[in-house]
Amino acid sequence: MGKTKSMSLFKNKTYVKLFLASSISIYGDWFDILAISVLVAYGWNTDPVLIGLIPVCFALPGILFGSFAGVLADRYRKVNLMMASDFISAVLTGLLVLADHIYWILPLLFLxxxxxxxxxxxxxSLTRHVVQEDQLLKATSYNQIVNNSGKIVGPLLGAVILAVFSPKICILINVFSSIISGLILLTMRKIKENNTIAPENDNKPQSSFKESLKEGWTFILKQRVIFNTILFSLIGMMSIQLVDFQFPVLLRSVNMEEPVVFGMLMSMTGIGSILTITLMNRFKEIQYGWAIGGGMSLIGFGFAGVGYIVEGISLLIPASFGLLVGLGNGI
Structure with missing residues (x-):
């Protein structure tokens, strides 16, 4: 599909389908993350070192294969890639339900x-094909709001389900959400995509996969602002992942093992993120250096505060630090 005529984003049926598929998948993922954290930390009383490998399994594929994923999205039909990702993820998530030890969970999470x-x-990339250029920022903002609202609703509903049922029910919910997302994408197979591999000049040879990767890295290394931003974000995200999945261990050590407490912390970060995203959409210009640096600083202050949680402390205090983390994350 080419660029759409000027219209409201939610009157664009193709965008609505893409938005729904992504939203359902995101909400399912947040059910899943809470359930896995609770199962591993509270159900199996797993060692913190092994729990620390969970974010590694989430992040390592991005480090190893991130560049390849970008090239794949440029060279092949995006709807098919997303659909395959959803259906295969559903199978892998189904296998998580059968796992009875963290040594099974880790490789499945990696895959x-x-x-x-x-x-x-x-x-x-597909979003750029189905919305007008002047609507791209708004579409991206909607996607971020969904991601962070999933971080609010998912943990809260997940905590309620965990209080009544087992963590594996939450994991099963993610199985169905991936399947539904894939089925929605199935209805989008016939849309036209402007694949970047289609050369303007038919006589021009198509670059190889290796050459495309090389071009991408060459561009990043030559653009100092982009390279420094990526490096800064890498260091920041490594710091976040260092402690993110250790929250259940911390809560376990201060006798706050109820899933509702962990779910509340996750939800407060989502609320903070939505607040700042909504506020920043009102600005016509943003000083990106201050925004990225300030956002990371707020996350750091929030994590530092959470580190002072002790047994018997009011839940309002960790909730306020979770909100601070969310404010920084949203920026």
Whole structure:
């Protein structure tokens, strides 16, 4: 599909389908993350070192295969890539339900994160094809709001379900959400995509996969602002992942093992993110250096505060630090 005529984003049926598929998948993922954290930390009383490997399994595929995923999204049909990612992720998530030890969970999470890695750049690229350029920022903002609202609703509903049922029910919900997302994408197979591999000049040879990767890295290394931003974000995200999945261990150590407490912390970060995203959409210009640096600083202050949680402390205090983390994340 080419660029659409000027219209409201939600009157664009193709965008609505893409938005729904992504939203359902995101909400399912947040059910899943809470359930896995609770199962591993509270149900199995797993060692913190092994719990620390969970974010590694989430992040490592991006480091190893991130560039390949971007090239795949440029060279092949994006709807098909996203659809395959959803259906294969559903199978891998189903296998998580059968896992009875963290040694099974870790490789399954690694494989599933690899499949999710393919979907993300394809979704971003497809959004550019189905909305007008002047609506792209708004569409991206909507996607971020959904991601962070999933971080609010998912943990809260997940905590309620965990209080009544088992963590594996939440994991099963993610199985069905991936299937539904894939079925929605199935209805989009016939849309036209402007694949970047289609050369303007038919006589011009198509660059190889290796050459495309080389071109991408060459561009990044030559653009100092982009390279420094990526490096800064890498260091920041490594710091976040260092402690993110250790929250259940911390809560376990201060006798706050109820899933509702962990779900509340996750939800407060989502609320903070939505607040800042909504506020920043009102600005016509943003000083990106201050925004990125300030956002990371707020996350750091929030994590530092959470580190002072002790047994018997009021829940309002960790909730306020979670909100601070969310404000920084939103920026």
């Amino acid at each position: 599933r994160s690899t499949m999710g890695l393919i979907s993300s750049p394809a979704a971003q």
